[in-house]
Amino acid sequence: MRILIILALSLFAYLPGANAASVRLKDVVVFDGVRGNDLVGYGLVVGLNGTGDSLRNAPYTEDMMVTLLERLGVNVSSDQFRPKNVAAVMVTAVLPPFARAGSQVDVTVSAIGDADSLMGGTLIMTPLSAADGDVYAVAQGSVIAGGVAVKAENAAVVQGVPTAGAIPSGARVEREVNFDFSTLRNIRLALKQPDFTTASRIERVVNGSGVGRIAEMVDAGTVVLDLSGSTNVNPARLLSRIENLTVETDGKARVVVDHRSGTIVMGEDVRVSRVAVSQGNLTLRVQEVPQVSQPNPFADGETVVVTQGAAEITEEPGIGFAEVQGSSSLSDVVEGLNALGVSPRDLIDILKAIHAAGALHADLIVN
Structure with a gap:
């Protein structure tokens, strides 16, 4: 188990640090106006193999199907219409920036x-x-379902x-978003x-790229490009x-913990002060064993079932007090944690305790 922990933490130790990586500007910022728009619609999926909505529990599906058929010139009453291959669905999409009609x-x-499956439907x-109520796109086509359901008796x-x-x-x-990017100043x-x-680094890199001193940092999350000084500059x-x-990015040191999978991810700038750690496990086990009690032959009495219980408390020796030296690099942190020799889930609890003690100099994010 200890070898597994060492391998796992060593993997994180030698991954490139996210806080010191040189990345493209387009990967760290969002340009004003260059964004998608959420779309939503309500429709019907037909052609299902008996896995659609039961119309008794979903009457809106029946009403919508009857309305659709009447719009196509087919008159049918709801009493005569009991299909099992139709399902009501919500349809969602994202309209990309600068999407054009067609x-x-x-x-x-x-x-x-309450449909069981959309597999094979259209x-x-x-x-x-969109949020303004206008229709921007029309959806239609064969549905590719992401799973399968099989039922027996x-x-x-x-x-x-x-x-x-x-x-x-x-x-x-079908409709474009009315946005003229070329007029932005x-x-x-x-x-x-x-x-x-x-x-600050983005401001310095942009101004030093030969386009002029057009960038100005407004706050931690915004850098403004001022194009008002030159009317012939094309923003695109x-x-x-x-x-x-x-740009070489920076950020707070973080330790991300996933309790469900036991995964621990540490940023490059994580530091731990000198601290002593003691850890052990306490197990309480209670057992109940049924036993049959019978009277002697030809004696008065009846057979009964008697339950006998047993309780046991076991405490593992744990690691005693182990000292984690003050660390100056991620490798030192990993080496100190590996010296504890505990399982990944115990290591998560130890990290939370170190953070509570003020010795973990990083944001601890628990998922």
Whole structure:
């Protein structure tokens, strides 16, 4: 077990530090106006093999199907219509920035009724609206489900999520977002991870790239490009020049812990002060054993079941007090934690205790 811990922590020790990496400007900032817009719609998936909504529990599916057929010129009453191959779904998509009419985007389809599976179904023409209520795209196509469900009389097997799926390039853009990027005279660069040091470095790199002193740091999360001094500058061409500039990012030291998988990830700048750690496990085990008590032959009495219990407390010796020396690098931190010789889940508890003691100089994020 100790060898496994050493290998796992050593892997994190020699990964490139996220805080000292030189990355492209386009990977650390979001350009003002260059963003997607969420779309949503309500539609029907047909052609299911008996795995659709039960209309008794989902009457809205029946109402929508009858309305659709009437719109196509087919008159049918709800009493005569009891299909099992139709499911009501919510359709979502993201309209990319600068998407033009006629371009296609991917959509996600999710059942909202009691359908068992969307596998093999076809989404009928569904308008997709944005937050302003206008329709920007129309979706239609065959659904690719992400799982499968099989049922028997006394057993059922479900793999993945059969009630959700995707349609690659399933929506066609019908309306463009009214946004003239070429008229912008001030462009904001929003940092994905706000940090004063990183913002200052972005300002210095942009101003030193030969485009002039147009960048100004406003706060930890914003750098503004001022184009008002030159009327003949094309904002799109300017961004194409600076978006591939490399910037050395910075940020707070972090330790990320995932309790479910026992994963521990440490940033390069994590430091631990000199601290002593003691850790041990206490196990309480209670057992109940049923025993049958019978009377002697030809004696008065009856057979009864008597339960006998036993309790046991076991305490493992643990590691005693182990000293973790003050560390000046991530390698020193890993070496000190490896010296504790505990399992990954015990190591998570130790890290939380070290953080509570004020000896872990990093943000501890527990998922």
